[in-house]
Amino acid sequence: MDRTTLALCVDVLGPLVLRVRGAAVDVVGGxxxxxxxxxxxxxxxGLSTERLVDSLWPEDPPENAVQALYSHVHRLRRHLGPLANRxxxxxxxxxxxLEPFELDADAARRLASSDPHAALALWRGPALVEFRSLPALEIASVGLDELRLKLVDDLLESRLAHGDRDVVVDAAAAAAASPLRERTALLHVRALAADGRTADAMAAAQAFRRRLADETGLDPTExxxxxEQQVAAGSVHGASVGRRVAKPDGPMVGRQHDREEVVRLLGAHSVVTLTGPGGVGKTRLALDIAADSHVLGEAVVVPLAVVDRADRVCQAVASDLGLRTTGETRSAQIAAGLADRELLLxxxxxxxxxxxxxxxVVALRxxxxxxxxxxxxxxxxQVPGEYVVRLQPLPVPRDVTDLESLRRQPSVRAFVEHARRRRTDFALTAEEAPDLVEVxxxxxxxxxxxxxxxRQVAVMxxxxxxxxLDRALDLSTGRRGPEDDRQRTLRATIESxxxxxxxxxxxxxxxxxxxVGGVDLATVEVLAEPLAGDPLDLLHRLVDSSLLGADAESAxxxxxxxxxxxxxxxITRLGETEEAHVxxxxxxxxxxxxxxxRxxxxxxxxxxxxxxxxxxxxxxxxxxxxxxxxxxxxxxVNQVVTWRDLREIWxxxxxxxxxxxxxxxxxxVTVxxxxxxxxxxxxxxDTAARRADEAIASAGPDAGLAARAWSVRAVVAHFRGEFTTARDAWLRAAEGATAESSAFVGSAALAAAYGGDxxxxRTLLDRARSLATCGSHRAFVAYVEGELRATTRPEGSVPYYVEAIRDAxxxxxxxxxxxxxxxxxxxxxxIGDVPAAAEGFGYLIAFWRRTGQTTQLWTTARNAAELLSAAGRSRTAAQLLICADAAPGAAAVDEEIARFSVRSYLRVEALVGAGELDELRAEAWRLGPARVLDRALAELGDLASAGPSATTGGGRPRHHS
Structure with missing residues (x-):
């Protein structure tokens, strides 16, 4: 990067230098x-006037501090000359x-992953050394010093990877300059070992161990x-050094299955992608796998979070791999450089x-x-041959009554193991279980x-x-080292x-x-209206600060x-709570x-x-x-969630x-x-009808206000088998409705069909189709079309059901x-497709149970009983019917209703003999509906995995009416 061509340059990696259009400008005065x-x-x-004053006069600012600051700013603008507006x-x-690269510290950070040589060359001496008396700039200098040391280490590691034996001298010098820096010490030991100086390498390792203990009281990492073991075994040689990946700190809990799956896939395939939401542990699992060199061999980790442009990916990868390339680094060059290598990237x-x-990845394959x-x-x-492993958050248990089962849950185990790192005697008790599940x-x-x-259970x-959990968490970050301000808290980290x-x-x-659920861009813009800045600029800066996370997929x-x-x-400290809530x-x-x-x-x-x-x-x-x-x-939102699995809003x-x-x-009335x-x-x-009647009475002549209540009356009548009443009530609802009219008229068509008219x-359904304006209503019309065809020609109804499922x-x-x-x-x-039907019924029983829709659950169970009976599983079918007959929310069904609808009607007495029926009833009451449904799910699963022979006689199932 040739920075001499830039319009403005500010250099802080050494004595402060200002250059405007290539000419050095003498800035006088500390x-x-x-x-x-x-x-x-x-x-x-930017910085506020208050922050600038505090930074310039940290202990005793003069009375004219603000005026003095104005004077300095005025003179700096004169120094900037034609760029004063900057x-x-x-x-x-x-x-x-400042534009990218105009600050040398910014240039160093941008070049660190792609060209560490160029980045390190930007230092002309200690960063900001002349300002070490000012705390704000002293803190900045520490970060820049750390960046320089990292670049030195990266270059040493790259040279070691290439078998450069001359690196031992530079490694020794780096270790002497940073005697307490572990990574540098390890590189020095490796350089000595790679040069064949085993005894010197072991001595250097022991010297670092003693020095760290004497001066800090700390122990080195594992x-x-x-x-030391590798050096003693003589296994550190030339280009193989510098490739060990450190295991992530802390226990890996609840990921054993994922880990085994990833290792298995990597053993047979060349590309595996770990995906999932932020904070789910993708990087942690990847590093844990890469650190096990005895499982997968040599591994190299390339952190791409710091790479901000697509054209720098190959440069970053080449740098971490220690590959020497000329000109612009391309994928083909990296693939050629690794043609004879065996490694995990x-x-x-x-x-x-x-x-x-x-x-x-395509080039590497x-x-x-x-x-x-x-x-x-x-x-x-999305590359050929890619295998995807999707990491999910650890499942949160719901049942707190079975303590032993609770302790086996991955999220609970993770909490307990992390807690025991700080409190070895921690054990989950029955009294604490509800608190832990809520956490x-x-x-x-x-x-x-x-x-x-x-981490908190060590102290509370x-x-x-x-x-x-609803207050600021004063948690220790758990980091240890001289640069981490030991016992630094999350509050302090966030506040800084x-x-x-x-x-x-x-x-x-x-x-x-x-x-608590995050915000979209529109909300950010509304919230930012009182502010002077561009909301998008503010948003970008908050995201860049790592205080606000951005999910590009959900915006x-x-x-x-x-x-x-x-x-x-x-907010509480500033007295803004009421304002924030309003x-x-x-x-x-x-x-x-x-x-x-909408x-x-x-x-x-x-x-x-x-x-x-x-x-x-x-x-x-x-x-x-x-x-x-x-x-x-x-x-x-209440009415628009009627057809959605959002029981909470109901x-x-x-x-x-x-x-x-x-x-x-x-x-x-609406409520x-x-x-x-x-x-x-x-x-x-019963409650539905009572409240609907109350709403209708309160609405008076206002048809629009009463529309939804009439719809409820219609649904109740429909499920009770009163189809004419249901049809008329839905048409009355449609008279007062607007956006919902298609659904109400379509429902009236369904009631008419079930009543045999x-x-x-058909007339009502055509009208409903013309009124449909949204995807759910068009899906409902397709569903009703299928219902009209199902009783006479089941195979002709299938395309309409498929269309309804797709659109819904x-x-x-x-x-x-x-x-x-x-x-x-x-x-x-x-039509005899038993595996597909069994799979569908199994999915639906689980779905209706999860969403709490009792009526649909038992309608599905009745229909599933028909399939089970036809497949020779009459006992389970009979118990499903016994439970459905007793369920208060089940839809009414008899021979006449079944004739004109897809509701299945089986008489339980026709499935088993009288003596067996009494036994089955007793067993069903003993098991309860939930366990009967579980048994049915198991048998449906068997049928779903079987072929046509699962049907009676290997063909069309029996019918019962």
Whole structure:
């Protein structure tokens, strides 16, 4: 990099130097030079006047400090001459706008991974040495010194990898200059061993061990002992040195299966990608695997998080591999350099460089057969032959009653093992189990969060850990070393980063803090409206500061748990709690209303994703909101989730309906209708009908206000087999509806069909099709079309069910997808496709149980009983029917209903003899519905894996009516 061509250069890696358009400018005066250094290091973020004054006069600022600062800034602008506009005035301070590479420290960081030689050449002496009396610049100098030492080590390691025996002299000099730096000491030992000086290598290792103990009281890591063993065994030779990967600190819990799977895949395939959300442990698992050289041999880890451009990927890889290339490094050169090598190449954090990584991996597959690639990335590389292992957060248990089973859960084991590193006698008790499960739940099962929380049990009980999760966590980072300020806390770490932000950035971060589910770009822009800066610039700077995480796939921005905890404390300290809550609740109300308006339109799929992403925020806002806002949020989203597996939102209306304060509320009718809908969704038809009648009576002549209540009355009648009543009630609902009219008319068509009036059903369905404006309604029309065809020609209904499933799944409409799957499985039963039908019924029983939709569960179970009976599994089929007959929320069915619908009707007495029936009834009551369903799931699984012989006589199943 030729920096002499740059318009402006500020050099701090040695005595401070300013060059403007290639000419050196003499900046006189210690304070003025310090202002230049401070602003150059801070970059586009800038510094407030207060921060500058505190940095320049840390102990006793003069009374005219601000005026003196203005004078220094004015003179610096004169020094900048034609580039004076680069030193910009901000609302609360100043910033020096520098382009990439114009600050030598920035250039060094950018070149560190791609060209460490060039990066190291930028140092002209100790960084910022003239400012060591100013704490702010002294802190900056420590970081720059660490970067220089890392570059020295990287170059030594690269030379060792190439078998450069002359490196031993430079390694000795580096070790003498940094006598307590372990990595440098290890490189010195390796250089001596590679030069054949085994005795000197062992002596150097022992000397470092003694020096570290004497001067710091610390012990070296296990890497030194392992290296000593290698030296003693004579296994350190030339180019093989410098390739050992250190194991990540701490236990690996809950990942044994994933680890075995990755190792197995790497043994047989050349490309494996570890993917999953941030904090799930992708890098940790990859490093743990790479560190086991006896399993996979030589390994090289290339950290790509620091590589900011695709064209630098190959340079970074070549540098870490120690490959010498000329000109621009390309994938083919790396592949040629590794043509005869056997190694594991770990490409860590590929998600922002997927195209470049893909090109490199393809080249390696073609030209370096001995290289296996283990990539970590939030997205897959999509290369030929790639095997993907998706890491998930550790599962969070729900049942706290079985302590022994709980202790075996991966997330619990992870917490316990991390806790025992600090409290060896820690053991989970039955009393503590609920607290631990709540901690794990609120940490989403992410391994990083579990580790941090587990550290607290050394000083407090689990109940206190749970109670402190909503507050700033004063956790030790666990790092040890002279550069880490031993016992440094997470609060101190976060606060140091937070204090480097501008006032506007700090304010925006605090405004985001109440949003427990994260924020989208639109919310960031709304929150940033009172600020002077560009919201996008502010957002980028917060992400760059690592205080705000960005998920490019979902276009959302989230705070780490510990960062949010710190900000909550900061909001309290500043007295901003009420203001923050009001702003948060109001934004959530607007979001909820926007979701309600958009869900049943052309943007349904995106709106569904948005609703699910905002659910945590909406829940939290309801908890904080006054009555009117709580009602507004509930009403806005309640109706549009009727066909979605969001039982929590169904319950919001129930909660409000039971509140006596609702009696005089303007939205009372809407809330009652929502509560009625929630009741019928879980099979409580009596409550549903009662609340629907109450809503209809309260609505009076307002057809629009009563529409949803009439729909609930229709559903109840439909499931009770009163199809004419259901049809008429749905048509009445359609008269007052707007966006929902297609669903109501389509439902009326379904009721007409089930009642045997196919002519009216066809007319209504055509009308519903013309009214459909969103994906879920079009899917429902396709489903009803299948129902109209199913009773006369089951095979003709299948394409419509498939269409309904496809369209419903695209927009997240779980209910329509589910009922279409029920009908599809029933049709497959009737046409003899037993494996497909069994697989479908098994999936659906699990789905309806999970979402709590009792009516659909037992309709599915009845239809599955028909399949089981036809396959010769009459005992289980009979017990399913026994449980379905007793379930209060099951849909009514008889011979007439089954004739015109896909509801299956089997008389349990026709399946087994009278004596056996009594025995089965007794066993069913003893087992209970849940275990009967479990047994049915097991037998459906057997049928799903069998062929056509699973049917009676190897062909079409028997029919019962």
């Amino acid at each position: 304070r003025r030079r310090a202002v230049l250094a401070l602003l150059a290091l801070e970059g586009v973020r 030193l910009e005035r901000q609302p609360n301070g100043y910033r020096l706008r 890497a030194l002992a392992e290296l 770990v490409l860590d954090n590929c998600e922002h460089l997927v195209e470049a990584c893909r090109e490199l 073609r030209g370096a057969a001995g290289v296996r690639v283990l990539a970590t990335s939030r997205v897959t590389l 794990l739940r609120r940490l989403d099962g992410l391994p990083l969060g579990i580790e941090l929380a587990a 009980p689990l109940r206190a850990v749970r109670e402190r 980063s937070y204090r480097l932000l501008t006032a506007d950035e700090q304010w925006l971060l605090r405004a985001i803090a109440p949003f 959302r921005y989230r705070l780490l748990f510990t960062v949010r905890a710190f900000l909550v404390d900061e 702003r948060f609740v109001e934004r959530c109300r607007v979001i909820a209303e926007d979701i309600g308006e 869900m049943l339109g052309p943007d349904e799929a995106a709106t569904n994703r948005r609703l699910r992403a905002e659910l945590d925020n909406l829940r939290s806002a309801r908890d904080l909101a006054p009555a009117d806002a709580r009602v507004a949020i509930t009403v806005a 319950a919001w209306a129930v909660e409000l309906a039971e509140d006596p304060a609702l009696a005089a509320h303007p939205q009372r 009652l209708a929502g509560a009625a809908d929630a009741a019928r969704l879980v099979g409580d038809f 196919l002519v009216t059903a 799944s695209r927009v997240g409409c779980n209910f329509v997808e589910g009922v279409a799957r029920v009908s599809l499985a029933s049709a497959q039963t009737r």
